[in-house]
Amino acid sequence: MNKPDFRFRLQFEVEEQNILLREFLHSKGISKRTLTALKYEGGALQVNGTERTVRHPLVSGDRVTVVFPEERPSEGLRPEDGALSVIYEDEALLILDKPANRSTIPSRDHPDGSLANWVAGKFKKEGVPATVHIVTRLDRDTSGLLCIAKNRHIHHLLSEQFKVRGIYRNYLAIAEGHLPSGRFTIEQPIGRKEGSIIEREVREDGKYARTDVELLSHHRVNGEELSFISLVLHTGRTHQIRVHLQWSGHPLAGDDLYGGARKLIERQALHCGVLGFVHPLTGEEMMFRSEIPADMLQLISKDHGVISRKL
Template sequence: MVQNEYDGLKLNQYLRSVVKFSSRFTQKVVRSGGVKVNNVNATLFTKLSAGDNIEVYIDKSEEQDIIPEKMELDIVYEDKDIIVVNKPAGIVVHPTKRYPQGTLANGLLYHFKQNGDNCIVRLVSRLDMDTSGLILVAKNAFSHMSLARDMNKEQFVKAYLAIVHGNLPQEKGVIDKPIYKPDDGSIKRIIDGRGQKSITHFNVVERFNNSDLVRLVLETGRTHQIRVHLSSMGTSIYGDSLYGKEEDEYINRQALHAYSLQILHPRSGELLKFQCELPDDMKELLRKLK
């Protein structure tokens, strides 16, 4: 219900400044007929009065050009707005020309359809194919907008565990180095002043003889950020063939795991925290190093 202080505002102003919808989402939901004021379809410029009742409809049938595939999913949490999945290493998150099927998105779409959810896969976070751990997916446009908006808030925290060669120079610190893509034909990134500002916070969880188990929290979310930053410190991740070297005798992928996620729920605003333990291949690597 519109409070007295917002009397006279236009609907688009109210949704953006009070409800905190993005401009894009506001336009999309209003123009699609998804907003009613006092049970009447509204326009972006509908003038509001104190006491008006605003209803926003976000549930609608959607289609996506992804083939649903039955897949065993490690679901950490799910409700009508979001789903959090623990992705194993070796699985691509979203279909590409090289991997049109067998991706996490294929499995999620099958899961949604089996449960009667009329939604598509809206990724809020992504992981490299050979990085394991928590991935956050929105189940409707409102949730995706809300989570994307909140990603820069201090309550939104993505934390990783990595096993690296060598010992970091400090127990804890910040890596603040710009990351740049030098060649459109390459997936590799480098540290370069022409790049985007990139900040990673780290603290050493456990030290070994010339190796560390490190916890990392991203302040920015650049492609390969953790891998590039750690490599630039002379502490490349075990098994990282792109920024270090292949080491099948230790592990057959980069020893990087997104183990913790903290978010504000897009609908309720409740602070939610999720964790998943290290996968077996990283546990085995730690046993070898000990």
Template sequence: MTRRLQYKIQKQHNGKSIGMFLKEKEYSRAVVIELKKTQAGIKRNGTWAGVNEIIKTGDILEICLAEQAYSENIVPKKGRLNILYEDEDILVVNKPYDTPIHPSVNNYDNTLANAISYYYHQQNRPYIFRCINRLDRDTTGVTIIAKNLLSGSILSRRMKEHHLSRIYVAFVEGITEEEGTIDLPIGRMEDSIIKRKVDKKEGKSAVTHYRRLEVFQIEGQAVSVVALQLETGRTHQIRVHMSAIDHPLLGDFLYNENNHMLTRQGLHAAYCAFYHPITGEYMKIAAPLSQDMERLIQQGLNRSQEGYDLENKLLALKW
């Protein structure tokens, strides 16, 4: 894909080098190196320019991010793709369950990466897969994909610095407190490469905040729907923390193997807020519940109408 950007130099940048200006615009060193390799990757007033050139008020700086490569190990394969938002820099989808993010030994062509590669292959556009927030195979919801090297580097850094605000929704056993904070370190289970546990001696710090949204009964068993925000991003953090306070997720075969109300763990990445990596616009993107969660909550709340108003429920929260 090719992304072209144009900047009119303002007074506050007069006398700075192009390299300094790009750094202020959050261009990473890796992005600048690629621009230097690209013919006419950087142009000042229509002429190919180097990063050490000095810019003046009123100059027009043109940037060309040209990528003709593609992710060689990702086979284009049509799949479920629910697009929530798309522009020149980012693609945001509502990831379905039973869908891994990346191909692996046992998941060669059934992943989100395959479906997105197919989507752009149909448009004859070369594409490198850059997923910003990775979800477990059976976790549904908001997943952000960068469409170029610049948006990818900016969002990846913000993700590491916890500058992407995310809210998850979980269906858990029992009636939780109305709200709470779980501050318990998490470490790897000794006899498993996948499973995690609360480990107060050797675990890494993990903090989860939660608010209860709903309570209902299914076949005599109480279920709470909770919204969660994470201060940290440990593997299986929500699943481990909710199990630790005796409210394990429905359908979680790892941490609650006897519950079969859902066929997968009841966890959904419901909402994400962040500043657009290029325009700076503040983005708020919500993903509706998947069909299995929607059916369960309608059954539990004894409602016949379709569409649980999840987005407004989340926006009403005061974290």
């Protein structure tokens, strides 16, 4: 009995006349590294159903099939069963809604129970021969949307896309104090804080970082002033929102690493509510939304602040 072939495949129809297979694949975003993997790790290139090399000449109307090697799950990632909140899934992508207090990937302090462990368990259960490719990552205490690619080629395509046009990420947050009304931009470079492997800070020799901020409402809870805000990331530096808000003098509520207090909420009040990008295979504009979680909603609901725009 033949073993089922679960290898990922892409199919293209050639419109050009007299083009080498290598050049055609390059135009479709297939990297040299991927071509090497196809050759030596169990992949295949087929033209009209027949296996060919990259030197094969193509003509208009040819059908090209790229069979990607079967990926082996990372040995350091133990598959586990877990309740994933799947927002969207197809052959290439998996969009999840991550709860707070859940790591995206395993760490020394939390080697098990991460979303990556659970996704590895899902892939194993469904017979998907892939490891977990995290495209957008969230801190352990940050909730909301994140994107996972089902194979390294899709991860490569998304990474290249993000370099050119970026990815739309809109966050909802609750900051300490009353921020100014309207919209403003924080453009401050971020780098690693000396003496720490975790903390970042605004510093002149850091990397460029831009965060757009919009005030949604002011609140007063148990005598504490709070601001409910919307933020759009234009860069993806580690802890970017947390560092920029600390620099502004308005750290996130609950973010004790960056100056916030945990009197009102037990984690940094930060949620990725909107995630948008172009699908790497179809070219379709994708936009996903996640409602504000209960702990953040409950906090601002304790005071009847005026919301400045519809969420």
